[in-house]
Amino acid sequence: MALSVTELLVFSLLQTALSLNPEDPNVCSHWESYAVTVQESYAHPFDQIYYTRCTDILNWFKCTRHRISYKTAYRRGLRTMYRRRSQCCPGYYENGDFCIPLCTEDCVHGRCVSPDTCHCEPGWGGPDCSSGQCFSNEGCDSDHWGPHCSNRCQCQNGALCNPITGACVCAPGFRGWRCEELCAPGTHGKGCQLPCQCHNGASCDPRTGQCLCAPGYTGVYCEELCPPGSHGAHCELRCPCQNGGTCHHITGECACPPGWTGAVCAQPCPPGTFGQNCSQDCPCHHGGQCDHVTGQCHCTAGYMGDR
Structure with missing residues (x-):
């Protein structure tokens, strides 16, 4: 049986979601x-x-x-x-089962190692590795700079050093003369120039900008509450509430429906009370018992009427 265009699109999206490795950072x-x-x-x-x-x-x-x-x-x-x-994640694109960094400019003599960041071959530099910086027939390797490559680079955290000046070109997420510091909170990326776009108290990875959600939130930008029935960090904790109770998306504390009480809404209202938070008194007379949810009276033998 032929599939409709809508069914093909849904099938394609499901295949995309299933093909990516969730362990991929x-x-x-x-x-x-x-x-x-x-x-x-x-x-x-x-x-x-x-x-x-x-x-x-x-x-x-x-x-x-x-x-x-x-x-x-x-x-x-x-x-x-x-x-x-x-x-x-932002700055990456899908290639088979993996998410590959995207460089808007091709790395001429190097390879793209993170969004808009090229790792140049020995003796080459510049944002797109197109500038020749050779000082010998073979050029400097990534750990040396200067005439005849006689000086050792002092850069840290995967930074590249300019083969002429020795100045460090920090990898995304780092700053400082030797690229020894992480980006300040609220910033990320190359040169720590990109602002984090995360919401609800979330922090972002200084390298990739991926949002690290606070407990109770989910979504690419942590803009969504945990789905009903879950709460806490990564929305991985199951809601313990019973009888239609709903739990707080952060703490998991139960909010009970009318007629129920207790830590997980497992107990009916005590005799003589009913309704939301068991705050209403039962109106029944002559020994009649009221429904703990609605307050409707159930009369004893010999009596009738609403109360």
Whole structure:
């Protein structure tokens, strides 16, 4: 059976997400939502007719009464689900199963080692490794500079040194005369000139700019709350709440629905109370018990009425 254009696009996206290695430091991931159709049950009200004894002699002492009853019915509805989506971090592009750094200018005599950063072959320099810097027939290697390559480079953290002056060209994420310091918080990249774009208290990797989300947040820029049912660091902790309770996206603390209480919403309201936070008093008389969620009275034998 032929697939539609939409199905082919979805299949392609799923293949892309599955092909990337999540252990690759250049792969970023975020949560995305999608809707599925489910069959759900609900209480369907209907008018129930019954007879009681009364003083109406014309109806043989039987009177008609009505009451609202409920039965279980089913209907189709939409439920929001969540899945993790992987993609290459900013400054990288997909090549097979890997995320490869992107240099907007080709590295003429070198190779691209990180976004817009070339690692030049011995004796070559410049942003795109196109400037010849030879001082001997073979040129200086990456650890030496100066006439006849007699001086040793002092650069650190993978930095390159200019073969003429010995000045350090820092790798992305580092600064300082010898490239011995990380970029200041809130900056990243080559020359520490790029601002971090992360939200909600997240920090960014000084080399790549990848956002390191604070507990309770997810997304490429940490702009999204953890999906329902999860919380904490990397949204990896499962929500412990029961009976429809929802947990705080950071702490996991449960917010209970009406009629329930306890640390994980596992306990019904104490007798005599009902509703949100069990804060309402039961209105029933003559020993009647009220529903801990709605407050509806369940009468003891011999009594009837709303209360």
